Amino acid sequence: MNFLNFPLSGLVIVFGGFVCLIFAFRLHRFFLSSKTILNQYFRNFFFYFSIFLLILGFPIIFSPFNNYILKWAYLTSHTIVWFPWAYLFAISLYIFFPRLNPHYLFFFGLLVGEVVQVFIFLFPPAPFFHQEIGILDFHTQFLPSLLIMIWDIIVFCFAALVFIYQGVKNQSIRIKSFIIAFGLFFIIVGGPLHNFVTSFFLTLSADIATLAGFIIIFVGLIWKPKIKMRGGDITKISYS
Numbered sequence: 001m002n003f004l005n006f007p008l009s010g011l012v013i014v015f016g017g018f019v020c021l022i023f024a025f026r027l028h029r030f031f032l033s034s035k036t037i038l039n040q041y042f043r044n045f046f047f048y049f050s051i052f053l054l055i056l057g058f059p060i061i062f063s064p065f066n067n068y069i070l071k072w073a074y075l076t077s078h079t080i081v082w083f084p085w086a087y088l089f090a091i092s093l094y095i096f097f098p099r100l101n102p103h104y105l106f107f108f109g110l111l112v113g114e115v116v117q118v119f120i121f122l123f124p125p126a127p128f129f130h131q132e133i134g135i136l137d138f139h140t141q142f143l144p145s146l147l148i149m150i151w152d153i154i155v156f157c158f159a160a161l162v163f164i165y166q167g168v169k170n171q172s173i174r175i176k177s178f179i180i181a182f183g184l185f186f187i188i189v190g191g192p193l194h195n196f197v198t199s200f201f202l203t204l205s206a207d208i209a210t211l212a213g214f215i216i217i218f219v220g221l222i223w224k225p226k227i228k229m230r231g232g233d234i235t236k237i238s239y240s
Contacts (some may be wrong), residue, residue, distance in 0.1 A: 007129065007136060009163070010060025012207040016214060018051030019045045024197040025173050025216045030222075037102060042221055048083035055080065070127035074138055078120055082113025085155050092159035097168065109155070116151055120144040135203045152191055158185040163220075179220030186213030 024047035031039040056077035063069045085108030094102040123141040130137060140148075160181040167177030190209030 007060045007064045009136060009203050009207050010057045010064070010202065011212065012240075013053050013057030014061060016207070016211040017050045017057055019211065020050035020214055023214065024050060026218075027221065037094070038091060038221075041087045041102070041106075042217075044095050045084040045087045045091075046214070046218070048087070049081055052077045052081040052084070052117060063129075064136060064224060066131040067127050070129075070136065070138070071125055072128065074140075075121060079114075079117055082110055085113055085151070086110035088159050089155045092155075092162045096162050112151065116144070116147045119147055152188065155186050156188045160188070176220055176223040179223060180217050181220075183213045183216030183218075183220060186210065186216060 024043050027039050027043035027046060031043055055207075056073055059066070059069050059073040064173040086106050089103035089109035090102045093105050094100055123144050125141070126139040128137050128139060129135075163177040163184070167174040167181070170177075186209050190206045190213060
């Protein structure tokens with residue numbers, strides 16, 4: 001089999017799904033011992049991202065030429081992806097504005113994501129596997145792609161800036177916060193890039209960038225120093 005004829009991108013996505021699942025279980029152990037909202041929300045962030053990636057990735061591996069299955073894999077998985085985005089939206093706002101209720105912030109973020117999902121259903125993708133170059137092009141339409149990119153920038157850029165701000169403000173968590181922010185920037189680039197690239201290596205690069213972002217965020221979360229962020233239970237977090 002020609003190397004490029006194999007949907008390697010699907011394999012990377014599924015691998016990323018299992019990596020996120022492992023991270024979710026690891027953070028769940030931290031949550032059981034510390035009961036902090038940062039552990040709780042990032043645990044949920046990784047868990048729902050793993051479900052999203054597995055639903056999206058397995059059909060690419062096993063049915064790369066079945067456009068109907070691929071279309072519904074995209075639509076179904078994207079109903080899930082707004083959950084991790086909402087958790088990230090909520091925890092980053094809560095860190096910056098500790099008087100806000102993080103649970104209400106989560107539901108607001110989820111509502112915005114599901115509004116975007118309506119446009120994805122109204123303007124569904126038309127996936128096509130380019131066997132000659134080994135990539136799957138979802139052929140996402142312009143409006144939903146634009147909305148996804150805008151919401152991605154709002155959620156992930158704001159979260160990254162919050163952690164950068166916390167790192168600048170508090171020397172004791174500087175490295176930890178900067179690592180998390182660095183990982184978020186990887187996802188900012190890698191995630192929406194899938195809707196625009198049309199070459200094998202750029203698609204694979206987007207997959208790898210997204211996976212690298214998850215790994216970097218997790219490394220930041222388990223970094224040893226104690227966190228002392230303003231806002232609720234976040235001041236009590238320890239990852240020892």
